[in-house]
Amino acid sequence: xxxxxxxxxxxxxxxxFGLTATLLVYVxxxxxxxxxxxxxxxxxxxxxxxxxxxxxxxxxxxYPTYFSGAQFIHFLLGPAVxxxxxxxxxxxxxxxxxxxxxxxxxxxxGAAAAVSATGLAWLxxxxxxxxxxxxxxxxxxxxxxxxxxKLGGIPALAAVFAVVTGMVGxxxxxxxxxxxxxxxxxxxxxxxxxxxxTAAHGIGAARAMQVNADAGAWAALALGLQVVFASVLIPLVxxxx
Amino acid sequence: xxxxxxxxxxxxLQSIGEVISRGLHLPLPGPVVGMLLLLFALRWxxxxxxxQAVAEFLLQHLSxxxxxxxxxxxxxxxxxxxxxxxxxxxxVLSTWISLAVTALVLRALMPKEPASDx
Numbered sequence: 001x002x003x004x005x006x007x008x009x010x011x012x013x014x015x016x017f018g019l020t021a022t023l024l025v026y027v028x029x030x031x032x033x034x035x036x037x038x039x040x041x042x043x044x045x046x047x048x049x050x051x052x053x054x055x056x057x058x059x060x061x062x063y064p065t066y067f068s069g070a071q072f073i074h075f076l077l078g079p080a081v082x083x084x085x086x087x088x089x090x091x092x093x094x095x096x097x098x099x100x101x102x103x104x105x106x107x108x109x110g111a112a113a114a115v116s117a118t119g120l121a122w123l124x125x126x127x128x129x130x131x132x133x134x135x136x137x138x139x140x141x142x143x144x145x146x147x148x149x150k151l152g153g154i155p156a157l158a159a160v161f162a163v164v165t166g167m168v169g170x171x172x173x174x175x176x177x178x179x180x181x182x183x184x185x186x187x188x189x190x191x192x193x194x195x196x197x198t199a200a201h202g203i204g205a206a207r208a209m210q211v212n213a214d215a216g217a218w219a220a221l222a223l224g225l226q227v228v229f230a231s232v233l234i235p236l237v238x239x240x241x
Numbered sequence: 242x243x244x245x246x247x248x249x250x251x252x253x254l255q256s257i258g259e260v261i262s263r264g265l266h267l268p269l270p271g272p273v274v275g276m277l278l279l280l281f282a283l284r285w286x287x288x289x290x291x292x293q294a295v296a297e298f299l300l301q302h303l304s305x306x307x308x309x310x311x312x313x314x315x316x317x318x319x320x321x322x323x324x325x326x327x328x329x330x331x332x333v334l335s336t337w338i339s340l341a342v343t344a345l346v347l348r349a350l351m352p353k354e355p356a357s358d359x
Contacts, residue, residue, distance in 0.1 A: 126331070
């Protein structure tokens with residue numbers, strides 16, 4: 001028993017632990033998601049986060065210890081943002097022909113997210129640093145962290161808000177679109193995918209990709225546009241206020 | 242080999258993006274500048290072929306990449322304990338508002354025709 005405890009203390013303090021645990025839990029969550037017929041509530045990010053955070057707290061493992069291994073996965077967010085050029089490039093003809101319309105929808109959705117988040121946070125009397133960390137919550141996590149830092153928010157909190165926003169969008173988007181009468185035809189899938197990529201960034205886009213390939217492509221395009229617009233406009237607007 | 246070249250291109254463009262972003266004090270973060278650079282570089286077949294495999298793989302498993310940051314929620318339990326309910330209300334409502342606005346605006350702007358697979 002003492003040997004086992006010693007071994008655990010050793011293993012849990014190496015980067016190998018955080019990296020292996022993240023991949024293992026995610027692969028299992030992904031399999032469970034598939035088994036449940038890709039039901040929205042079985043979202044693999046949600047269950048991976050809950051399982052890992054719960055496991056770390058139960059075993060008394062500190063987050064920095066976990067992150068020393070998980071950072072190798074976290075690091076890939078940067079190259080993944082660069083890779084967003086790929087779906088934009090694939091749809092370059094539609095994008096060029098209708099850039100104005102996509103830009104308007106992206107700006108409207110992004111503004112709605114940032115204004116409603118900060119407005120509601122202000123109405124509910126949340127502290128200023130929490131409010132500022134809310135502003136970029138619809139932008140994909142690494143960019144949200146950068147924007148929050150420039151605004152004077154808390155980057156780590158902004159990242160958590162962004163992840164929760166993505167999960168809310170991925171979990172409830174379907175019901176909202178049905179309630180709004182958005183169809184499941186070509187234009188409907190475009191509107192659904194584009195909205196998920198705009199309001200719920202990478203997690204929403206991942207959900208869209210799993211539901212419908214076409215919606216997924218529009219979501220990736222929306223994500224790329226949102227990243228560019230939000231990272232320029234949110235700090236600019238904040239400076240003017 | 243293509244995948245190796247692909248990830249090298251992504252990291253190289255991200256690094257150049259970082260240099261440009263910091264050097265010129267741009268509001269755009271380095272990876273976003275890298276994305277714009279890649280958008281131009283993709284017309285070059287050498288970049289195109291190697292980036293394709295890696296980009297598709299990364300974007301397919303995009304949700305995995307958010308897990309480490311998401312687990313960080315455990316370090317903010319004090320803030321969430323104090324303001325959790327209000328934070329949840331703000332996040333849920335503003336996400337719905339943004340989803341609805343985007344979907345309705347785009348649908349209103351698009352002509353009624355089946356979307357083409359560009």
